Structure formats: C-alpha cells, structure tokens
Amino acid sequence: MIRAILTDIEGTTSSIRFVKDVLFPYARKRLPAFIETHADRPAVQHWLHEAAKEAGLVAASRAELIALLQRWIDEDRKATSLKALQGMIWEEGYRNGEFRAHVYAEVPAKLREWKQRGLALYVFSSGSVPAQRLFFRHSEAGDLGELFDGYFDTEIGAKREVESYRRIAAAIGRRVGDILFLSDVVEELDAAATAGMHTTLLARPPATCPANGAHRCVADFNGVALE
Numbered sequence: 001m002i003r004a005i006l007t008d009i010e011g012t013t014s015s016i017r018f019v020k021d022v023l024f025p026y027a028r029k030r031l032p033a034f035i036e037t038h039a040d041r042p043a044v045q046h047w048l049h050e051a052a053k054e055a056g057l058v059a060a061s062r063a064e065l066i067a068l069l070q071r072w073i074d075e076d077r078k079a080t081s082l083k084a085l086q087g088m089i090w091e092e093g094y095r096n097g098e099f100r101a102h103v104y105a106e107v108p109a110k111l112r113e114w115k116q117r118g119l120a121l122y123v124f125s126s127g128s129v130p131a132q133r134l135f136f137r138h139s140e141a142g143d144l145g146e147l148f149d150g151y152f153d154t155e156i157g158a159k160r161e162v163e164s165y166r167r168i169a170a171a172i173g174r175r176v177g178d179i180l181f182l183s184d185v186v187e188e189l190d191a192a193a194t195a196g197m198h199t200t201l202l203a204r205p206p207a208t209c210p211a212n213g214a215h216r217c218v219a220d221f222n223g224v225a226l227e
Helices: 016-038 042-054 062-075 080-095 107-116 129-137 162-172 186-195
Strands: 004-007 120-124 150-152 179-183 198-202 216-218
Touching: 004 162, 016 042, 016 062, 016 080, 042 062, 042 080, 062 080, 080 129, 107 120, 120 162, 129 150, 150 162, 162 179, 162 186, 179 186, 186 198
Parallel strands: 004 120, 004 179, 120 150, 179 198, 198 216
Antiparallel strands: none
C-alpha cells in the first residue's frame, strides 16, 4: 500500500525549461559578484572548498573557482557544492520577486488531494534542499512548501544509485515498498525500483510513454495511480 510519495522536480512537477532558461542563467550571471561579496560566510567558504576538492584543486583563486562553477553550470554538473551555491543565489531572486517557480497546472491540486488522503509527500532532487524549499514556497501557484514532509538532495546519494532510495526510506521511517517515486528519468526509476519502491514515469507532452517500458507511465499527475 502506498503511504508516501517521493517526487522529482525537473520534468516531473515543473518544467525543465524554467530551470534551464531562468534559474541557471540567473545564477551564472550573479555568481562572480555573489562569491566576491559573500566569500567570508562560513557556508560559502565550505562549499567553495568542496568544489575545489571535487575538481582536484589543491589551491585555487576566487577567479578560478568562479570559472569552474560557471563551467559546471554550463555542463549541468550535478555537484552538491554547485547546487548549494546556486540555491543561495536563487534565494535573493525569489526574495526580490524576480521570478516564481513554475509548476504544471494540475500539480498543486493533486498534491493537496494526496495530502488530504493522508499520504506523506517528499522531494528528491539534485538541487540543494534549501533551493527545493525556496522553489515550492515561491511557486506560481503560491506557497506549496507546507504540503511536503521533507526534502532530499544528492547529499544522501546520487539519484541513479540504488542505495540513495534505501537511505531515504530509512530517513523517513517507511518501508521502501510503501513509497511511490515519480520521475521523468528512467534511470532514476530503475534505481528506485531495484531498491523496492513503486515507480511511475512522467512523460509530459511532447514526450510519449515508451512501448513495453519497465515502469508505469503517465502524461501528468492526474494519471498517477496509488493502487
């Protein structure tokens, strides 16, 4: 029986285009000034150190780190350090009302319906947990943050690794077999299914469901079945 829903963000609750065309360019443009003016903050120092370590840099100037991080943005690198720093930059944009996070039209009502039915709702995204919280608090549909019971990012593990899903189940105190994972990425669903979770692939138009796919496939949240 499904008791909890774990959902991806990009391509699942929200358009990939919003992330690629709005959030990424915003962070890339403001990254140099942000690091120069916030480099004394312990959290910023920590993530800059983690980025340098991941890149194998024994010593790096701020300019080198900025160039590294901007290249990672261009490559859509799923680096935890980059995602954390992007989240800090996006916070300013959300707070200043420069943008609102996109969510597909049926998502807010469906999330509320599932919540009213007693299901626990969680997010698993490559974006940092603070960025995820901001995303749903400042959505085009208003504050959706209160609907979620928890958030997970790649600090718990990569999204295509089986153990990540087992760790999430343990963290929320649920059997893996009681959790439904929603994503638009087959490899993530494969990992979740191997861990023992139920899975559903979101193939939002113009994408289509694959023939004889390994996962139940729907076009939007209205098609998600809980039985």
